[in-house]
Amino acid sequence: MGELLVLIDHAEGQPRKLSLQMLTAANQVASQTGDTVSAVWLGEGASGAADVLGRHGATKLYAWDSPDALGYVTLPQVEALQQVMETSGAEILFFASTNLIKDVAARLAIRVDGGVITDATGVEVADGRIVATKEIFGGELITKCTFADGRKQIVGISNNAFAAEETGGGAAEVVNLDVSLSEAATAAKVTNVEKQVTSDRPDIAEAAVVVAGGRGLGDEQGFELMEQLADVLGAGVGASRAATDAGWYPHRYQIGQTGRTVSPMLYIGSGISGAIQHRAGMQTSQNIIAINKDGEAPIFSIADFGIVGDLYTVVPKLIEELQAR
Ligand code: FAD
Numbered sequence: 001m002g003e004l005l006v007l008i009d010h011a012e013g014q015p016r017k018l019s020l021q022m023l024t025a026a027n028q029v030a031s032q033t034g035d036t037v038s039a040v041w042l043g044e045g046a047s048g049a050a051d052v053l054g055r056h057g058a059t060k061l062y063a064w065d066s067p068d069a070l071g072y073v074t075l076p077q078v079e080a081l082q083q084v085m086e087t088s089g090a091e092i093l094f095f096a097s098t099n100l101i102k103d104v105a106a107r108l109a110i111r112v113d114g115g116v117i118t119d120a121t122g123v124e125v126a127d128g129r130i131v132a133t134k135e136i137f138g139g140e141l142i143t144k145c146t147f148a149d150g151r152k153q154i155v156g157i158s159n160n161a162f163a164a165e166e167t168g169g170g171a172a173e174v175v176n177l178d179v180s181l182s183e184a185a186t187a188a189k190v191t192n193v194e195k196q197v198t199s200d201r202p203d204i205a206e207a208a209v210v211v212a213g214g215r216g217l218g219d220e221q222g223f224e225l226m227e228q229l230a231d232v233l234g235a236g237v238g239a240s241r242a243a244t245d246a247g248w249y250p251h252r253y254q255i256g257q258t259g260r261t262v263s264p265m266l267y268i269g270s271g272i273s274g275a276i277q278h279r280a281g282m283q284t285s286q287n288i289i290a291i292n293k294d295g296e297a298p299i300f301s302i303a304d305f306g307i308v309g310d311l312y313t314v315v316p317k318l319i320e321e322l323q324a325r
Contacts, residue, residue: 001034001035001036002033002035002036002088002089002090002091003035003036003037003038003060003088003089003090004026004029004030004033004035004036004037004038004090004091004092004093004094005038005039005040005062005084005085005088005090005092005093005094006019006022006023006026006037006038006039006040006058006093006094006095007039007040007042007081007093007094007095007096007101008039008040008041008049008053009095009096009098009101010041010043010045010049012045013044013045013048013049014045014049015049015052015053016096016206017159017164017206018096018157018159018160018206019039019053019096020052020053020056020164021157021159021160021161021162021163021164022094022095022096022157022162023037023039023053023056023057023058023164024056024057024162024163024164024165025094025123025157025161025162026057026094027057027165027167028123028162029092029123029124029125029130032125033092033125033128035090035092036059036060037057037058037059038058038059038060038061038062038088038090038172039053039058039060039061039062039172040061040062040063040064040080040081040084040093041061041062041063041064042064042069042070042077042080042081043064043065043066043069043070044065044069044070045065046061046063046065046174047063047174049061050171050172050173050174051171051172053172054169054170054171054172055166055167055168055169055170056164056165056166056167056169057167057169058169058172059169059172059173060172060173060175061172061173061174061175062084062088062175062177063174063175063176063177064080064176064177064179065176066179068181068185068186068189072100072190072193073185073188073189073190074103074104074107075107075181075182075184075185076179076181076185076186077104078104078107078108078111078185079179079181079182079185080177080179081093081104081108082108082111082112083177083179084177085108085112085152086112090152091152091153092130092152092153092154092155093108093152093153093154093155094155094156094157095154095155095156095157096156096157096159097118097119097120097156097157097158097159098205101156102116102118102156105118105154105156108154109152109154112152112154113151113152114147114151114152114153114154115147115148115151115152115153115154116154116155116156117130117132117134117145117147117153117154117155117156118134118156119134119135119156119158119261120132120133120134120155120156120157120158120161121133121134121135121158121161121284122161123155123157126146129146129147129149129153130146130147130153130155131144131145131146132144132145132146132155135280135284139276139279139280139283139284140276158261158263158284159205159206159261159262159263160263160264160265160284160286161263161284201227201230201231201235201236201237202234202235202236203236204236204237204238204253204255204260204262204264205260205261205262206236207235207236207262207264208234208235208264208265208266209230209233209234209235209236209264209265209266209267209268210235210236210237210238210255210262210264210266210267210268210282210285211226211229211230211233211235211236211237211238211268211270212226212237212238212239212240212255212267212268212269212270212272212282213225213226213237213238213239213240213243213248213249213269213270213271213272214239214240214242214243214269214270214271214272214273214278215240215242215243215246215271215272215273216270216271216272216273216292216293216311217243217248217270217271217311218271219248220246220247220248220249222248222271222311223237223239223243223248223249225311225312225315225316226270226315228319229268229315229318229319229322232319232322232323233266233322235264235266235268236262236264237249237253238253238254238255238260238262238282239253239254239255240254240255240256240272240275240278241254241256241258241259241277241278244259255278255281255282256275256277256278256279256280256281256282257276257277257278257280257281258277259281260281261280261281261282261284262281262282262285263282263284263285263286264285264286265285265286265287266285266286266287266289267282267285267287267288267289268289268291269282269288269289269290269291269292269299269303270291270292270311270314270315271291271292271311272290272292272299273292273294273297273298273299274290274297274298274299274300274301274302275298279298279299279302283302287304287305288302288303288304288305289303289304289305289306289307290303290305290306290307291306291307291309291311291314291315292306292307292308292311293308293309293310293311294308295308
């Protein structure tokens, strides 16, 4: 019996929702491998989260509170994780499958003689090894992947693939780490970070509801309508690439193969045709509503509910109806 590690993704002292979902996935795996689940927290604020992480099934919380821990520089994180894997003897590490951490995961895998599977939407155990479910080719195929024998298993978990469930455990035991970094790891330092996003709306990768607009909006004013709809639903706003390329909405909100991946409880797409590259970033949404004036638009083939009509007629009515509730 060993430890299964979960690298906690956090912001402003709070674990992100995906971190709690990863703990649920880890507990499912640990119940089959006989491991216990330990969380790893890089950066400040670990002790304040020991309670919530414990309630979601982490028995131990490895914490490295250092300015080097969260500087958007890869190597310090890699070396800290390498140390935790080696000292704990853990064979498996789960991480949030974001671009920032994928970089860390790949370098870590080389150092610990491991493999990496990213963007897993399901995890099972067969012959003592993780078998992960993963979509490829923009979601055209669903694959099952596993690791070569004897390799450490580093698995990136997708947003909203698991529900975050409390296990009834008490606060996780905090174990403070003392990490001695190599010269290479401290060669580059971040000296200043400015937060660019000022919106009060939830981040699209985490939001329970995402409202997305495409070329069918016609111009950038169309996004004001999307924001109105988002605000009555407490949603995040996303866009197709056609809309971001036209400069109607910032690129950081682009959903799709070359943008962000969203997997909310509810996705509402207006004036979006549903090209494969867009679907790659939203088709794992639990409920999809499409509003499009072309009844043949491909998005309807993956929509749970479709409205064929002009979005400028449909969306204001929808907002009115929702506001009346
Ligand atoms: P369109 O395909 O032009 O669709 C507009 C839709 O709006 C139409 O279906 C039309 O019927 C409907 N419409 C028009 N007016 C109205 C109205 N008044 N009311 C209701 N409906 C209306 N795309 C992405 O989105 N994300 C990506 O990450 C991405 N990556 C790409 C990567 C590569 C390598 C390539 C080649 C392409 C990529 N694309 C991506 C682009 C993708 O192929 C499509 O071109 C793009 O998604 C189309 O955006 P759209 O649906 O907004 O526009």
